[in-house]
Amino acid sequence: GQQVMQIPQYQHVQEGEDFTTYCNSSTTLSNIQWYKQRPGGHPVFLIQLVKSGEVKKQKRLTFQFGEAKKNSSLHITATQTTDVGTYFCAGSNFGNEKLTFGTGTRLTIIP
Amino acid sequence: ETGVTQTPRHLVMGMTNKKSLKCEQHLGHNAMYWYKQSAKKPLELMFVYSLEERVENNSVPSRFSPECPNSSHLFLHLHTLQPEDSALYLCASSQDVRQGTYEQYFGPGTRLTVT
Numbered sequence: 001g002q003q004v005m006q007i008p009q010y011q012h013v014q015e016g017e018d019f020t021t022y023c024n025s026s027t028t029l030s031n032i033q034w035y036k037q038r039p040g041g042h043p044v045f046l047i048q049l050v051k052s053g054e055v056k057k058q059k060r061l062t063f064q065f066g067e068a069k070k071n072s073s074l075h076i077t078a079t080q081t082t083d084v085g086t087y088f089c090a091g092s093n094f095g096n097e098k099l100t101f102g103t104g105t106r107l108t109i110i111p
Numbered sequence: 112e113t114g115v116t117q118t119p120r121h122l123v124m125g126m127t128n129k130k131s132l133k134c135e136q137h138l139g140h141n142a143m144y145w146y147k148q149s150a151k152k153p154l155e156l157m158f159v160y161s162l163e164e165r166v167e168n169n170s171v172p173s174r175f176s177p178e179c180p181n182s183s184h185l186f187l188h189l190h191t192l193q194p195e196d197s198a199l200y201l202c203a204s205s206q207d208v209r210q211g212t213y214e215q216y217f218g219p220g221t222r223l224t225v226t
Contacts (some may be wrong), residue, residue: 004153033214042201043154045214088154092212098167099215101154 002027004091004102012108019079021105023072023089030094032065032072037104038085081109114138115218117202123224124192132187132221134202142208143185144215145177146201154201160185161208192225199223 003026013019023032031050035043047056049065049072056063062075072089089102115136124130136143145157159167160179174196176188185202199222203215 031212042217042219043215045216048214090154098156100156103153 002091002093002098002100004089004100006087006089006102006105008105009103010106010108012110013079014110015081016078019076019083019107021074021087021089021107023074023091023102025070025091027070027093029069029091032069032089032091033099034063034072034074035088035090035101036085037088041085043088076107079107079109081111083107084109114216115202115204117200117218117221119221120219121222121224123226124189125226126192126194128192129188129190131189132200132202132223134185134187134218136183136185136202136204136216136218138204138206138216140204140206140216141182142205142213143179143182144203144205145185145187146203146217148199148201148220149197158187159208166208189223192223194225197223197225 005024007022033048034046036046037043047063052069053067054065060077064073076083086104086106088104090099092099118133141162143160147155147157156169157171158177162182163179174191178186199220201220202218205213205215207213
């Protein structure tokens with residue numbers, strides 16, 4: 001079955017440093033979504049990428065979908081304490097729109 | 112955010128108990144989902160309902176029994192659970208059952224502990 005892996009599993013950064021999490025799928029994806037889950041909270045939708053090579057920005061967050069549509073990344077510039085949480089990617093395949101969540105990257109910020 | 116609500120928020124139950132989790136969505140969505148989130152594991156999809164009809168059951172043990180009486184409400188009936196079933200149970204909804212197309216809106220979850 002489809003597998004979606006994320007690296008790293010944990011990331012500790014000093015406030016103000018940049019952060020990147022990578023998402024890799026075992027199969028070609030039709031689209032990919034990103035979610036953020038704050039500690040003690042629930043996943044909240046951030047964005048969806050559909051096109052090969054697509055890049056989208058939300059303020060300090062930059063999302064990228066790979067050319068082969070098998071990987072994606074989320075980059076945060078100049079992290080802030082409000083960025084703390086676990087970031088999940090979730091992908092679906094052509095013809096089978098089941099959403100498979102990645103393993104997540106937990107980000108902690110050192111003030 | 113009150114789009115998707117879940118009750119109770121916390122539940123402790125013995126292995127011989129029977130309990131139910133409730134989810135309600137106020138977004139007018141057609142699809143609803145149950146997920147299990149355990150420590151150090153990715154979100155596991157359990158059940159998918161589209162317009163009250165179950166469209167997916169991901170090999171979930173029969174001690175978990177879902178019910179969808181209408182498109183706004185979803186239940187998860189629990190009986191004779193095991194300690195390894197302790198987890199955060201999340202309900203979600205989306206506009207359509209084509210999960211990859213529409214974003215999912217999650218409820219706050221029920222933290223279940225089986226003793």
